[in-house]
Amino acid sequence: MAFPEQLRRWQRELRAQFPLIVANPEVAYLDSAATAQKPQAVLDAVLSYLTTGNANAARGTYPWANRTTARIEQARDRLRRFLDDPLPHGSGVHFVGGTSDGLRAVARDWLAPQLRDGDEIIVPFADHAANAEPWLEAAELLRRQGARIRVTPMPYDEAHDYDVERLAALVSNRTRFIAATHVHHVYGNDMNVHRLRAAAGPEIPICLDAAQGVGHLPLSTAELDVDFVVFSGHKAMALPGIGAVWARNTRGPAYEPAGWSGSPNTTGIISLAAALDWLDAAGLGRIAHWTTALGARLTDGLRTMPSYEVLGCRQSLAAGSAVQQRQGIVAFRHHAIGSHDLGFILASEGILVRADGHCQGDEGEKTASVRVSLHVYNTPEEVDRLLEVLTGLDRSW
Ligand SMILES: Cc1ncc(COP(=O)(O)O)c(C=O)c1O
Numbered sequence: 001m002a003f004p005e006q007l008r009r010w011q012r013e014l015r016a017q018f019p020l021i022v023a024n025p026e027v028a029y030l031d032s033a034a035t036a037q038k039p040q041a042v043l044d045a046v047l048s049y050l051t052t053g054n055a056n057a058a059r060g061t062y063p064w065a066n067r068t069t070a071r072i073e074q075a076r077d078r079l080r081r082f083l084d085d086p087l088p089h090g091s092g093v094h095f096v097g098g099t100s101d102g103l104r105a106v107a108r109d110w111l112a113p114q115l116r117d118g119d120e121i122i123v124p125f126a127d128h129a130a131n132a133e134p135w136l137e138a139a140e141l142l143r144r145q146g147a148r149i150r151v152t153p154m155p156y157d158e159a160h161d162y163d164v165e166r167l168a169a170l171v172s173n174r175t176r177f178i179a180a181t182h183v184h185h186v187y188g189n190d191m192n193v194h195r196l197r198a199a200a201g202p203e204i205p206i207c208l209d210a211a212q213g214v215g216h217l218p219l220s221t222a223e224l225d226v227d228f229v230v231f232s233g234h235k236a237m238a239l240p241g242i243g244a245v246w247a248r249n250t251r252g253p254a255y256e257p258a259g260w261s262g263s264p265n266t267t268g269i270i271s272l273a274a275a276l277d278w279l280d281a282a283g284l285g286r287i288a289h290w291t292t293a294l295g296a297r298l299t300d301g302l303r304t305m306p307s308y309e310v311l312g313c314r315q316s317l318a319a320g321s322a323v324q325q326r327q328g329i330v331a332f333r334h335h336a337i338g339s340h341d342l343g344f345i346l347a348s349e350g351i352l353v354r355a356d357g358h359c360q361g362d363e364g365e366k367t368a369s370v371r372v373s374l375h376v377y378n379t380p381e382e383v384d385r386l387l388e389v390l391t392g393l394d395r396s397w
Pocket of ligand 1: 033100101128209211
């Protein structure tokens with residue numbers, strides 16, 4: 001796919017805003033699905049807050065504290081706008097530690113209290129383990145209280161997409177909940193979750209793990225009828241230790257975290273609001289276009305090398321694929337070099353990737369792979385550099 005000069009100029013201007021990237025031109029950071037780098041605007045927002053009005057929120061009688069409280073409310077509204085929230089007065093935004101923490105909070109505080117003996121929940125066991133374990137824990141909690149909850153695996157097709165026809169056939173009047181993922185963290189494919197509502201029917205709540213979607217492509221809760229969107233700030237260019245649960249609050253009781261929540265992560269929340277500002281200004285549509293094009297450049301290159309197997313949907317390898325769009329995440333294996341070794345070889349060349357099992361659930365890949373995950377600061381030259389090293393290894397084995 002071509003990278004027209006206008007697009008390249010746009011990307012150069014954005015890349016220049018990432019101090020860690022700019023300071024390390026010899027490094028190709030290709031591990032953004034693990035955590036994203038931070039633009040200067042996010043760092044500035046945090047430093048400015050800490051040096052001009054740091055205080056605890058919701059507890060003060062003085063301006064710094066009141067301003068902090070107001071900024072947290074503004075951050076909630078910011079996230080609602082970011083997610084194109086159609087019901088901003090009824091929805092809930094709850095700040096959590098990250099996706100794992102948020103999904104667990106929904107399972108424990110919202111789902112478990114509603115479950116009754118004989119109910120069923122549908123769980124995507126080939127997605128990230130963070131989107132399986134909390135639901136299993138909720139079922140186990142009920143089991144200890146004497147109620148049996150059926151945990152049904154989400155059906156997939158051979159392209160690793162959700163099989164919505166089989167899902168529709170599975171759903172019964174005892175199905176209480178469906179967990180799903182926006183973008184798969186190993187295969188990179190958009191899971192086409194817009195098809196889930198038709199398969200689930202109008203009543204069943206759907207919870208979306210958007211850890212690999214937020215910050216990478218537009219996500220409109222006005223268009224996508226899901227009940228929860230949960231994500232990690234650190235993967236969306238904010239600081240680590242912050243994330244959010246957005247709750248539509250129209251199916252079942254309004255979501256409220258149980259128990260005493262303590263002091264909020266003020267710098268995390270401020271960093272998240274700044275990151276959402278930055279991402280919206282950069283343009284998520286363009287970011288998605290850029291990372292998808294980089295991913296296609298990589299898969300095109302890998303396809304010419306017999307030593308490598310790319311994981312995931314074959315048909316989505318082409319950027320123009322109507323089947324599933326691969327979002328800037330490409331996982332692959334070398335037929336003779338172990339993935340961990342390949343990770344170390346690449347690191348020795350300054351190419352930073354992830355090489356392991358990627359915390360995939362039980363129905364996922366059984367052996368490790370190398371995962372390259374791209375963001376807007378990455379360039380076609382970095383992908384070519386990676387391909388050059390991989391080509392050398394292709395020939396030598
Ligand atoms: C799809 C998906 N869900 C959940 C998580 C867990 O995110 P965190 O470790 O920020 O809680 C990840 C992290 O890689 C992920 O990719």
